[in-house]
Amino acid sequence: MTTLTPVLSKHWDQADSFALETYRRNGGYEALRKALRMAPDDIVEMVKASGLRGRGGAGFPTGMKWGFLPKDNPNPRYLVVNADESEPGTCKDIPLMLANPQVLIEGVIIASYAINCNQAFIYVRGEVLHVVRRLQHAVAEARAAGLIGENILGSGFDLDIVVHTGAGAYICGEETALLDSLEGYRGQPRLKPPFPAVAGLYASPTVVNNVESIASVPGIVAEGAEWFSGMGTEKSKGFGFFSLSGHVVRPGQYEAPLGITLRELLDMAGGIRPGHRLKFWTPGGSSTPIFTDEHLDVPLDFESVGAAGSMLGTRALQIFDETTCVVRATLRWIEFYAHESCGKCTPCREGNYWMVQVLDRLEHGKGTEADLDKLLDICDNLLGRSFCALGDGAASPVMSSIKYFREEYIEHFTGGGCPFDPARATLWAEPTGGKGR
């Protein structure tokens, strides 16, 4: 049986866990001291050896990404932390930065030292005011303590960190759109290659990493690569947040080794709400194809989730019971993608617009079987043909919901409307005997 392994969340129950003093009392910044005595390249090697893979969704090996920075480029290097957290279902970085922004700051300093960069940015979404405050506060406290600035802890290493707030655009979580946004433009993705490692912020070598990835670095430096790789599975090492939301008894953050299953997590979270049963769930946010109760035992690691037809993504487990209409859920997700499409490429801009129309009539009982083919046809034009992964992601809920719940789509138009009562799915719905709808 897999157990929880609180590492990043270990001190979140201390009332002032966000304060520098608390963080230090709990052993914070010891990793930085150790790192500053190491050769930068050795830190990169250590992170490679740990097997840490990006926690922002794609799972790219973090140490390898750092190693891609060209040695011969004379431009300054930048580290940009992706704190845009906007993928529907994803809700791990925000509580982390609220409760312990210092572990992120320590990670930023170590990562910057490792890649030889003197200017780092934390690009945080704007709609989370108190998180912005906590980040600003953390940077100010670290600066006052000589942990940021010139000649950090007498090492000769200089670093400045700027907290930069976004302004409401999901696409700015895509790393190249984020860089355009940070440069003061509309956030639209750039053609890759060149990758940010080669030509990123201001066309200079840049590392973009997720909050949780960077926050995992101090632990690796302090405890060692083997400590980290001793957890998780063969190819998906270490631990991560599993964020349970929706129709579960105790939704929340569960920090566990990769490879844990939903069955185990549900058991920890008190199960599906009483009188109901699991219908469908996302393993890693709305851009990852949905799973059903067939997939309760799929190990939640990159390989196993992929083999089962979805993606681990951000481990954002949105859980829906049998009171939920899958057509309504999908429609709402596609409304989101249509709203957030940056408009740069046709398949995504037009495809999402049309999918909303088709899903809307299906949900309201005015669709036809041909509409299902139409949706799949549009998805075919999105998946692999969009300029960035937002477009690919939009195909996920549509294709997977039709795959598992085609009958339910059909029932909508044979029955002349949606057979579900939305009131039964709410948080305040009266418990029922689990009769279904």
Place this chain on the structure above:
Amino acid sequence: MSTPIPGPQPRGERLGDDARARLEVDAKEIISRYPRRRSALLPLLHLVQSEQGYVSADGIDFCADQLGITAAEVTAVVTFYTMYKRRPVGEYHVGVCTNTLCAIMGGDQIFAELKEHLGVGNDETTADGKVTLEHLECNAACDFAPVVMVNWEFFDNQTPESAKKLVDDLRVGADVRPTRGPDSVCTWKQASRVLAGFPDGRAAEGVQAGEASLRGLRLARERGWRAPEAGAGDGGNTGKEAS
């Protein structure tokens, strides 16, 4: 991509000379944070929003002047991001998450009941100028669904009743307290100033974590689960336990 407002944009309020002079000092500070000037545009727009409550034509001109770019270039950016408003916003911006998870958990009902209760539609402001209502996309708080944001502070686990009481309190000026935020809610303009990078000294207020954020940790403590120690001196615990 935010939906453009049809028709020509009104210029909006003028930015007075006093305000301009004050903002220029702030703008200098913002610009000095970045290796290249233009990177200051997003915080500058938050800054002008903190003065006028929205981004007026004068606000756009101000940003353009500070950065040496055209008003058209600034406008292109303003219209891309949903947090920049082109029309005045009430003292309190009330956002109801209606993305899938929140919608299904009751966000749709909360939004519908608030519209009815306040007598406004989406993106409209009550006649007293107090509350602007808007539906939101996912605000990264799904384990606290349904979620309502007031001036971008978290109000977690809402019901139609709690949300209606919340807006009533806001309208009469009664104290409201975010579930994960400072002890009270600041105004929309004050919030915009923090977003522009000028701290308001309230970071240490409020809880460090909400209940849902702590559930895994609490359970681990209860059951004596922890991450292995380095060197595996604890019997090689790797997050696995004999079942």
